[in-house]
Amino acid sequence: MxxxxxxxxxxxxxxxxxxxxxxxxxxxxxxxxxxxxxxxxxxxxxxxxxxxxxxxxxxxxxxxxxxxxxxxxxxxxxxxxxxxxxxxxxxxxxxxxxxxxxxxxxxxxxxxxxxxxxxxxSKIREACLKLVNNTVSHLGNPSTTNISALSIKADSTNVDICPKCNRKCLSKCIECSVGNHWIHFKCEKLNKEQINTLEQSPDVPYVCSICTKRQGNVSSNMISSTSLPPPTSGKSVTSDGVGETQSVQKSQQINYPSVTLAESILSEEVNIRSGKYD
Structure with missing residues (x-):
């Protein structure tokens, strides 16, 4: 056995x-x-x-x-x-x-x-590309293309969208380890104490309420991840509070008007205070 x-x-x-x-x-x-x-x-x-x-x-x-x-x-x-x-x-x-x-x-x-x-x-792709590129660079071939740089440049145009409010996740958000997407603290209805706990434990997996509900519809006999860790479990959040960008499927790639990160975060703060996310 x-x-x-x-x-x-x-x-x-x-x-x-x-x-x-x-x-x-x-x-x-x-x-x-x-x-x-x-x-x-x-x-x-x-x-x-x-x-x-x-x-x-x-x-x-x-x-x-x-x-x-x-x-x-x-x-x-x-x-x-x-x-x-x-x-x-x-x-x-x-x-x-x-x-x-x-x-x-x-x-x-x-x-x-x-x-x-x-x-x-999905982040393992970037790590593997960097490893391959570093290995190739040691061969000393000047004609070798920097494939990791190309990949990172392509991914930099993608933005994570909160699945609840359909807005960009630029700050005050957390990554779901099951759905591999970012979601706003406000959309998850997390209080200040829960957010502080999450930020102090950035490497502990977090499962959002959407994925938890989706898993809850599966039979309890199925052997899979079916429970939501308590909000105090934590999640990876960048030091400046801005969510890390992950790849969006090519078929769903969205083009956004040119706007600075500072302007986007400011706009998001205005929307939150005016209650537009609810």
């Missing part, structure tokens, strides 16, 4: 899910997964990279990830575990941070132990 616990980090924040893992269903999924045509199935979904493994390949991947980050020279990793009521680890989330700035999250790796699925958020 393949264990539901892949590995236990030495230091990990733990969240307890409001259900008990259905072990019979998990075992059946593991057995069915052994018959998959390939060891790793790759899918690009909603801007994220989703990997689906056979049981043996998943355990090997989890072991390699642990070894890779254990003594990394450039990044630190914070581990977050989600358990069922019986204490079984159903999900492991790795927050990859800059070593020189532990409050800045580079990307996140979510590992779903009972379904042998791994989700890497």
């Amino acid at each position: 393949i264990p539901t616990q892949v590995f236990t980090p030495s230091k990990a924040n733990v969240t307890v899910k409001n259900y008990v893992l259905n072990e019979k269903k998990v075992v059946k999924k593991l057995i069915d997964a052994t018959d998959r045509d390939i060891d790793v199935h790759f899918e690009y979904k909603h801007g994220n990279i989703v990997l689906e493994f056979t049981p043996a390949a998943y355990l090997h991947f989890a072991d390699c990830i642990q070894a890779h980050f254990s003594n990394h020279a450039m990044v630190d990793v914070k581990n977050f575990e989600r358990k069922d009521k019986a204490g079984k680890i159903v999900e492991t989330s790795l927050s990859v941070l800059k070593k020189e700035n532990s409050k800045f999250q580079l990307y996140r790796i979510n590992m779903y132990n009972s379904t042998m699925r791994v989700e890497l958020n």
